[in-house]
Amino acid sequence: DADVTQTPRNRITKTGKRIMLECSQTKGHDRMYWYRQDPGLGLRLIYYSFDVKDINKGEISDGYSVSRQAQAKFSLSLESAIPNQTALYFCATSDLVNGNEQFFGPGTRLTVL
Amino acid sequence: QKEVEQDPGPLSVPEGAIVSLNCTYSNSAFQYFMWYRQYSRKGPELLMYTYSSGNKEDGRFTAQVDKSSKYISLFIRDSQPSDSATYLCAMSGQNAGNMLTFGGGTRLMVKP
Numbered sequence: 001d002a003d004v005t006q007t008p009r010n011r012i013t014k015t016g017k018r019i020m021l022e023c024s025q026t027k028g029h030d031r032m033y034w035y036r037q038d039p040g041l042g043l044r045l046i047y048y049s050f051d052v053k054d055i056n057k058g059e060i061s062d063g064y065s066v067s068r069q070a071q072a073k074f075s076l077s078l079e080s081a082i083p084n085q086t087a088l089y090f091c092a093t094s095d096l097v098n099g100n101e102q103f104f105g106p107g108t109r110l111t112v113l
Numbered sequence: 114q115k116e117v118e119q120d121p122g123p124l125s126v127p128e129g130a131i132v133s134l135n136c137t138y139s140n141s142a143f144q145y146f147m148w149y150r151q152y153s154r155k156g157p158e159l160l161m162y163t164y165s166s167g168n169k170e171d172g173r174f175t176a177q178v179d180k181s182s183k184y185i186s187l188f189i190r191d192s193q194p195s196d197s198a199t200y201l202c203a204m205s206g207q208n209a210g211n212m213l214t215f216g217g218g219t220r221l222m223v224k225p
Contacts, residue, residue, distance in 0.1 A: 004156070040121050042201055042215035043157070058212070090156050100145050100205055100213065104156030 003027045004105035012111045019078040021108050023091030030096045032074040037088040081112040116140050119216030128225050132189040136202035136216045143204040146178050148187045151199045192223045
């Protein structure tokens with residue numbers, strides 16, 4: 001089984017809808033991250049969490065919110081989706097000591113019409 | 114100007130060629146330099162990890178860092194079709210717990 005899983009893998013939704021993307025990990029890592037990937041822009045950090053009680057904004061947090069329900073679960077919400085949030089979304093984890101080695105999930109392809 | 118610049122490609126080479134992938138950066142505080150490989154419809158995975166300047170070799174892969182020029186490279190020797198992927202450089206600051214800044218990725222195609 002995969003160490004970092006994301007659901008759903010694909011989602012098409014309409015402008016204004018609320019969307020939740022979920023991430024679970026079995027690696028036992030404390031740190032979890034949400035990124036979005038757009039062509040030519042690489043990965044940009046949306047939010048990150050160092051433990052269940054710690055949530056931090058990343059580079060592009062506007063329009064997004066997160067919840068760390070447990071050490072192993074980190075969800076990303078789009079309260080009111082808009083078309084420019086169409087992108088590939090990745091969850092990642094790392095241990096506390098080495099944030100440079102991150103383990104990524106398979107991604108969620110989100111399309112907002 | 115982005116902090117980390119990377120030619121998006123695509124870069125197409127014949128099997129067996131030596132491949133050179135590069136990134137430039139502007140933030141002199143970066144100390145850790147990584148290369149992630151991303152296959153189509155998959156998440157990135159860490160390929161190479163170096164600290165400060167110098168070279169690191171792992172099999173067919175060599176990572177080079179030139180901090181004086183703010184330039185990093187990944188060389189792939191004897192390239193194989195299985196190396197076809199997008200390669201993302203990533204960097205972070207003095208603390209290994211710092212956040213990563215990614216380049217935009219270079220798409221590589223190795224033709225049999």
